Amino acid sequence: MEVWDTIIIGAGAAGLSAAQYAARANLKVLVLEEMAHGGQALLIDRLENYPGLLEPVDGYTWADAMRTQAERFGAVIQSTSVEHVIKDGDRFLVKTTDGELVAKTVIVATGAKHRHIGVPGEETFSGRGVSYCATCDGPFFKNKHVVVVGGGDSACDEAMFLSKLASSVTMVHRRDRFRAQKALADRVLHNEKITVIWNSVVKEIKGTKSVEHVVLENVQTHEVSELACSAVFVFIGSDPQTAFLPDSVEKDETGSILTNLRMETNIPGLYAAGDVRATPFRQVVTAAGDGAIAAHCAAQYIDELEGKAYR
Numbered sequence: 425m426e427v428w429d430t431i432i433i434g435a436g437a438a439g440l441s442a443a444q445y446a447a448r449a450n451l452k453v454l455v456l457e458e459m460a461h462g463g464q465a466l467l468i469d470r471l472e473n474y475p476g477l478l479e480p481v482d483g484y485t486w487a488d489a490m491r492t493q494a495e496r497f498g499a500v501i502q503s504t505s506v507e508h509v510i511k512d513g514d515r516f517l518v519k520t521t522d523g524e525l526v527a528k529t530v531i532v533a534t535g536a537k538h539r540h541i542g543v544p545g546e547e548t549f550s551g552r553g554v555s556y557c558a559t560c561d562g563p564f565f566k567n568k569h570v571v572v573v574g575g576g577d578s579a580c581d582e583a584m585f586l587s588k589l590a591s592s593v594t595m596v597h598r599r600d601r602f603r604a605q606k607a608l609a610d611r612v613l614h615n616e617k618i619t620v621i622w623n624s625v626v627k628e629i630k631g632t633k634s635v636e637h638v639v640l641e642n643v644q645t646h647e648v649s650e651l652a653c654s655a656v657f658v659f660i661g662s663d664p665q666t667a668f669l670p671d672s673v674e675k676d677e678t679g680s681i682l683t684n685l686r687m688e689t690n691i692p693g694l695y696a697a698g699d700v701r702a703t704p705f706r707q708v709v710t711a712a713g714d715g716a717i718a719a720h721c722a723a724q725y726i727d728e729l730e731g732k733a734y735r
């Protein structure tokens with residue numbers, strides 16, 4: 425059976441960066457992705473904080489360039505879904521919906537999936553006004569009033585994007601200030617098309633065929649009000665994607681994989697990179713950095729395993 429030096433699970437910023445570095449280190453690299461390559465970066469309207477990018481690019485263009493670059497160095501990218509990963513002696517068995525694969529190392533770069541608010545109407549109107557992707561669904565709400573839920577970087581970024589399409593944007597945040605980086609928060613606060621309702625949460629999403637209102641509750645006064653809108657964009661964080669890993673992989677209280685500075689998990693040969701791991705700052709640049717470190721250390725691990733380490 426074919427043995428890959430490294431199987432990278434996930435083709436976002438971390439996975440594609442790991443693929444490029446691993447392939448350049450002459451490893452035999454397979455990248456597995458169940459959705460489109462690019463991960464959360466695909467949702468970025470204007471990637472403007474990646475070092476050296478003088479002109480902002482959209483997430484799709486950037487992800488496509490990363491993929492092409494990794495492939496040019498020899499990485500193979502395959503579309504499949506990973507069901508589980510098991511360590512068997514010195515090898516990893518990666519069970520996918522298309523069969524079993526074998527690798528000497530595995531780099532987990534599966535990122536995180538958006539969270540739901542969990543209120544009545546959210547599931548009912550999903551795809552009919554409730555959305556988790558402004559780039560994908562924003563154009564359907566041109567010149568309409570839309571609501572954005574959340575107060576982090578994603579909510580602020582997406583509110584800015586939506587303000588270019590919608591007639592107006594109302595952000596609903598459960599606290600009295602944003603969690604987002606100051607530069608981004610300031611931009612939102614100075615945007616004339618964005619209004620913020622502080623200290624409030626969405627209790628219900630209402631409508632007939634599609635979204636027509638949200639019911640809001642002020643968390644301090646408990647006052648309840650209704651706000652007419654055509655869409656609700658939810659950006660309240662995300663959960664790391666680790667269901668295919670054995671329970672023995674150590675995680676923190678949020679379910680993010682714990683690694684050391686070499687991106688190694690507690691299982692030798694198993695690495696984690698990007699948003700799926702416990703990290704203080706989740707950015708495209710940090711994910712790409714994680715991927716590079718994971719690939720470099722995986723190559724060293726293989727050398728150790730095979731008695732070829734440079735001493």
Ligand code: NAP
Pocket residue numbers: 473541573574575576577578579581598599602603604625659660661662704705706707
């Ligand atoms: P986040 O930083 O975890 O922020 C989530 C926001 O949603 C917080 O403001 C939180 O409120 C709120 N929230 C959480 N659960 C809620 C609930 N049940 N109901 C109402 N509100 C709720 O998540 P994120 O904004 O998706 O960002 C994730 C990571 O990606 C971060 O590390 C971020 O820096 C990074 N990112 C960076 C950029 C950029 O640099 N341009 C863009 C996007 C994302 P509290 O504040 O009260 O907790």
